[in-house]
Amino acid sequence: MTTKIAIFGVGLIGGSLALCFKGKEGLTVVGHAHRPESATKYLNRGVVDQATLSLEEAALDADYIFLCVPVGRLEDYLQQLSKLPLKPGCIITDVGSTKASIAACALTLDLPGVHFIGGHPMAGSERSGVEAASSLLFENAYYVLTPPPGVPEAAYQALESLLLHTRAQIVRLEPERHDEIVGAISHLPHIIAVALVNQIQAYDNSDSLYSTLAAGGFRDITRIASSDPIIWRDILLNNRSVMLRLLKDWNDEVASFIHLLESGDGEGIESAFHEANHFRSQLPERRKGMIAPLFDLHIDVPDHPGIIGRIATELGDQGINLSNVQIIESREDVPGIMRLSFRQENDMERAKVLLQENDYTVYM
Numbered sequence: 538m539t540t541k542i543a544i545f546g547v548g549l550i551g552g553s554l555a556l557c558f559k560g561k562e563g564l565t566v567v568g569h570a571h572r573p574e575s576a577t578k579y580l581n582r583g584v585v586d587q588a589t590l591s592l593e594e595a596a597l598d599a600d601y602i603f604l605c606v607p608v609g610r611l612e613d614y615l616q617q618l619s620k621l622p623l624k625p626g627c628i629i630t631d632v633g634s635t636k637a638s639i640a641a642c643a644l645t646l647d648l649p650g651v652h653f654i655g656g657h658p659m660a661g662s663e664r665s666g667v668e669a670a671s672s673l674l675f676e677n678a679y680y681v682l683t684p685p686p687g688v689p690e691a692a693y694q695a696l697e698s699l700l701l702h703t704r705a706q707i708v709r710l711e712p713e714r715h716d717e718i719v720g721a722i723s724h725l726p727h728i729i730a731v732a733l734v735n736q737i738q739a740y741d742n743s744d745s746l747y748s749t750l751a752a753g754g755f756r757d758i759t760r761i762a763s764s765d766p767i768i769w770r771d772i773l774l775n776n777r778s779v780m781l782r783l784l785k786d787w788n789d790e791v792a793s794f795i796h797l798l799e800s801g802d803g804e805g806i807e808s809a810f811h812e813a814n815h816f817r818s819q820l821p822e823r824r825k826g827m828i829a830p831l832f833d834l835h836i837d838v839p840d841h842p843g844i845i846g847r848i849a850t851e852l853g854d855q856g857i858n859l860s861n862v863q864i865i866e867s868r869e870d871v872p873g874i875m876r877l878s879f880r881q882e883n884d885m886e887r888a889k890v891l892l893q894e895n896d897y898t899v900y901m
């Protein structure tokens with residue numbers, strides 16, 4: 538007897554979940570596709586064990602159903618599922634970036650013997666589609682679950698146990714509180730990134746030096762502006778009342794900067810930066826969290842071909858595990874900064890000593 542997991546919408550998130558479960562003992566993963574070419578793609582990429590276009594075939598004997606479609610489609614799928622004779626004890630969950638409306642929808646539906654528990658993995662990317670899926674996406678991230686009152690603890694525990702395969706850390710939250718908080722730390726930044734890019738694009742239309750000179754700062758703050766338009770249309774419209782409130786607060790923040798500049802208040806500007814720096818430095822950067830739990834070192838590097846390979850080899854020779862390397866601000870003939878990321882603090886400390894011994898300037 539295997540445990541059957543049905544995934545509706547095998548894109549970035551659904552595909553990543555499928556990869557976490559596929560191949561694990563006792564689990565079979567079935568992907569539901571709404572287009573024939575998608576079903577073939579899921580199979581060709583080896584993300585699922587089976588793929589089907591039939592809602593019934595995917596759902597009827599499933600033990601777990603994951604709804605991983607855009608937020609605007611979630612309620613429709615849940616309604617369709619509620620009309621099927623699902624397996625008794627089946628757990629339906631979703632991964633939508635908003636939680637209040639789907640939780641409210643589930644409460645209105647008759648789901649006899651079946652349990653709905655909302656979910657939201659706090660990990661993702663500006664990329665989308667099954668091509669971007671990764672079994673490592675959720676590792677060390679938080680994964681919010683929003684069980685409705687009255688859901689049996691055993692069902693909650695079963696879902697939590699299954700999600701161990703993602704290596705995420707589960708957080709239990711009320712849906713409304715989720716939407717307030719995630720509205721502020723995820724949805725608002727996406728709006729700001731998009732508005733900023735569009736503002737600069739308008740300047741760039743009359744002077745292309747804007748995009749030519751756009752460097753690290755602009756890229757750092759705007760990566761998420763490349764996120765999928767349909768996914769984000771749905772999220773923002775769904776969390777509309779929270780977003781409108783947050784945007785009014787954002788306007789106050791902008792107004793306060795306008796005031797600091799109009800009044801030439803240098804101290805005020807300094808203190809805004811100090812305050813932000815202090816709060817940001819306390820974010821759980823080095824533990825589990827929405828900011829990748831990596832230990833970073835920065836070093837000055839000359840603009841030499843092969844420099845990445847040389848440093849990686851020096852670290853590798855000492856058995857120091859490097860997780861990621863990135864060159865920041867590298868231009869011809871100008872020294873750049875290299876960011877070296879490590880999974881283990883101990884690796885970072887050893888790398889620091891080694892690099893300093895080799896005369897690199899190292900910043901933490």
Ligand SMILES: NC(=O)c1ccc[n+]([C@@H]2O[C@H](COP(=O)([O-])OP(=O)(O)OC[C@H]3O[C@@H](n4cnc5c(N)ncnc54)[C@H](O)[C@@H]3O)[C@@H](O)[C@H]2O)c1
Nearest residue numbers: 546547548549550571605606607608633634661662665666
């Ligand atoms: N992108 C992120 O960073 C992120 C993170 C956490 C949660 N989420 C949530 O996960 C869900 C999926 O997002 P994603 O980033 O994986 O998107 P995606 O575009 O990569 O995947 C969406 C999947 O849904 C399918 N789909 C699209 N439109 C559909 C429709 N009309 N009917 C049926 N299926 C349809 C697509 O074929 C695709 O397989 C969304 O609800 C999103 O809010 C996204």
Ligand SMILES: O=C(O)C(=O)C[C@]1(C(=O)O)C=C[C@@H](O)C=C1
Nearest residue numbers: 634658659660661662663723761
């Ligand atoms: O890292 C990113 O690109 C993301 O946008 C991930 C992110 C976020 O804002 O943190 C985006 C949407 C989610 O629902 C959860 C996580």
